[in-house]
Ligand code: HEC
């Protein structure tokens with residue numbers, strides 16, 4: 001039974017990707033203004049990029065979804081920003097410290113920070129994202145355990161920190177440590193076909209961007225809005241959760257969150273969105 005369901009699903013995806021012409025729709029030509037700040041949702045791609053123009057996933061969503069993101073009072077993701085602020089200020093652990101004990105007001109200390117991650121972590125000898133930087137501070141500066149992947153507090157704090165960069169353009173410094181070699185590895189993974197469906201990230205987000213796959217208008221698969229509020233899940237979704245979901249859809253083995261594979265992909269995919277505004281918390285279907 002399970003197997004036949006899987007085959008039906010596979011057929012649906014294959015059929016959906018072989019849609020006749022006409023199902024290719026232009027992303028909307030609309031401006032995203034959040035709290036009076038205009039977001040960069042389309043910009044000239046950096047050198048060496050496969051596209052001429054980098055486009056935010058917001059441009060590919062339905063009107064109602066776009067409006068939810070544009071209105072901070074209605075955006076359900078803003079609740080997680082508030083929760084993140086509570087965790088930020090809460091004293092926890094043997095040292096009796098909160099994040100605020102060292103970093104004070106996040107609106108100042110974390111402004112712009114999230115737009116430049118992943119960064120090279122010389123201690124770990126690998127790139128780290130915001131989630132791993134939070135864990136680093138918990139372990140080294142607070143005497144706490146790292147969070148379990150996708151723990152509600154991990155998502156809330158990450159959303160809170162990223163939100164302090166709302167509107168800031170994404171830009172990575174690939175000259176840090178060995179970040180460039182992780183970019184190379186991420187690029188290779190992005191174009192590697194895997195799974196029973198034999199799809200690479202690029203099969204959907206590059207070759208078929210603009211097409212419909214079932215009811216989904218395929219975007220460029222950008223990372224600038226993460227963590228994102230997904231209406232379907234009625235919850236915040238982390239970037240590695242999204243990666244895992246996309247990989248699972250190709251019926252391939254899904255690497256673990258924060259594994260070398262997914263960190264390399266995060267470096268490369270984030271770079272593909274260079275110049276787009278951080279939109280966290282974005283709203284997606
Ligand atoms: C005892 C002090 C201390 C505590 C408590 C602490 N941190 Fe840190 N944090 C640091 C230091 C030191 C650095 C690294 C130096 C720097 O980047 O300024 C850092 C760096 C960071 C960075 C990276 C900043 C950047 O510019 O890249 C983030 C994000 C961060 N901490 C988040 C948190 C969060 C979230 C908490 C609470 C869970 C926390 N920190 C608790 C001391 C602390």
Ligand code: HEC
Pocket residue numbers: 013056057058060190199200201202203204205213216217218219220221222223225228242243246247249250265269284
């Ligand atoms: C079978 C097609 C398919 C493949 C292959 C695929 N994705 Fe996706 N992906 C989707 C769909 C559908 C969505 C939701 C609509 C959209 O934003 O394109 C999505 C969304 C995303 C998003 C969120 C975009 C946003 O603006 O919120 C990211 C990031 C992403 N994918 C990354 C990847 C990566 C990395 C890979 C390769 C490991 C990959 N995807 C492979 C279909 C695919």
